[in-house]
Amino acid sequence: xxxxxxxxxxxxxxxxxxxxxxxxxxxxxxxxxxxxxxxxxxxxxxxxxxxxxxxxxxxxxxxxxxxxxxxxxxxxxxxxxxxxxxxxxxxxxxxxxxxxxxxxxxxxxxxxxxxxxxxxxxxxxxxxxxxxxxxxxxxxxxxxxxxxxxxxxxxxxxxxxxxxxxxxxxxxxxxxxxxxxxxxxxxxxxxxxxxxxxxxxxxxxxxxxxxxxxxxxxxxxxxxxxxxxxxxxxxxxxxxxxxxxxxxxxxxxxxxxxxxxxxxxxxxxxxxxxxxxxxxxxxxxxxxxxxxxxxxxxxxxxxxxxxxxxxxxxxxxxxxxxxxxxxxxxxxxxxxxxxxxxxxxxxxxxxxxxxxxxx
Numbered sequence: 001x002x003x004x005x006x007x008x009x010x011x012x013x014x015x016x017x018x019x020x021x022x023x024x025x026x027x028x029x030x031x032x033x034x035x036x037x038x039x040x041x042x043x044x045x046x047x048x049x050x051x052x053x054x055x056x057x058x059x060x061x062x063x064x065x066x067x068x069x070x071x072x073x074x075x076x077x078x079x080x081x082x083x084x085x086x087x088x089x090x091x092x093x094x095x096x097x098x099x100x101x102x103x104x105x106x107x108x109x110x111x112x113x114x115x116x117x118x119x120x121x122x123x124x125x126x127x128x129x130x131x132x133x134x135x136x137x138x139x140x141x142x143x144x145x146x147x148x149x150x151x152x153x154x155x156x157x158x159x160x161x162x163x164x165x166x167x168x169x170x171x172x173x174x175x176x177x178x179x180x181x182x183x184x185x186x187x188x189x190x191x192x193x194x195x196x197x198x199x200x201x202x203x204x205x206x207x208x209x210x211x212x213x214x215x216x217x218x219x220x221x222x223x224x225x226x227x228x229x230x231x232x233x234x235x236x237x238x239x240x241x242x243x244x245x246x247x248x249x250x251x252x253x254x255x256x257x258x259x260x261x262x263x264x265x266x267x268x269x270x271x272x273x274x275x276x277x278x279x280x281x282x283x284x285x286x287x288x289x290x291x292x293x294x295x296x297x298x299x300x301x302x303x304x305x306x307x308x309x310x311x312x313x314x315x316x317x318x319x320x321x322x323x324x325x326x327x328x329x330x331x332x333x334x335x336x337x338x339x340x341x342x343x344x345x346x347x348x349x350x351x352x353x354x355x356x357x358x359x
């Protein structure tokens with residue numbers, strides 16, 4: 001197994017992106033990102049901001065730093081020297097280098113993982129990565145790294161945590177949103193931990209809730225806590241797929257779920273969208289892990305126009321979708337449609353005229 005070094009690095013190497021950035025979905029058909037005044041889309045191609053890859057690595061690290069600060073996971077953040085005082089995510093990057101010190105193996109390329117679970121031995125970190133589907137391994141320069149960035153944008157939108165980023169809040173609703181964010185940080189937000197079965201939370205069995213899926217007749221671990229004493233296959237089961245967990249393979253724990261529960265790395269997904277939880281960031285509710293987007297939507301409606309959480313009690317609803325009253329408008333001509341005929345196509349509103357012109 002190649003040696004690797006886990007490096008804490010807050011990268012600002014990518015320049016901030018914005019207007020004119022090509023669309024990743026349209027592949028040349030879009031003339032470049034043209035921001036809408038309140039929709040989270042490009043006016044040119046109508047694709048979302050995330051399809052244009054607008055955020056830089058530093059933007060992402062600032063966003064996660066803001067999310068985790070003020071929570072029990074603030075230890076995963078740090079202040080940037082010479083910065084504005086905001087906390088930034090101490091994202092753990094893992095660099096796997098040539099194992100042959102003499103350099104006689106020119107065929108081995110250095111591999112950089114854009115993110116890796118912190119606090120692991122080199123061997124365990126590599127085992128964790130190998131248990132993920134190849135297309136989801138966040139290796140720099142691959143689709144896996146792009147997948148991670150897009151999931152980060154989708155699952156943890158900045159406008160779900162920062163009132164200043166919202167265009168749909170009415171006067172007096174900023175405090176409602178602030179309270180909403182503080183509440184989910186205190187009661188639901190979590191970051192998964194990776195360890196061997198039975199070793200989560202430091203392996204302190206006496207502090208864990210009882211779990212009926214664990215074989216009560218299993219042999220006790222040796223008092224020195226050696227990893228070799230991990231239970232044999234079959235004594236622990238994955239919370240999601242219920243398949244046995246080999247005692248020598250890393251699993252994911254969610255402290256809000258209790259350390260008697262554990263997941264295969266590939267099984268730690270949002271209960272609503274089944275997407276892998278980016279950087280193991282989850283929200284715990286009703287006995288399940290949720291991504292940030294769907295957790296927030298489970299508590300308050302989300303505007304199908306601006307993509308923001310609605311804090312008003314007065315809003316429009318059509319076929320299970322919701323809109324701020326001021327955003328109940330045609331996607332093409334922006335005409336307000338309250339009390340007017342409209343068509344609903346792929347969660348987008350169209351007035352009668354624009355709907356007919358699309359036919």
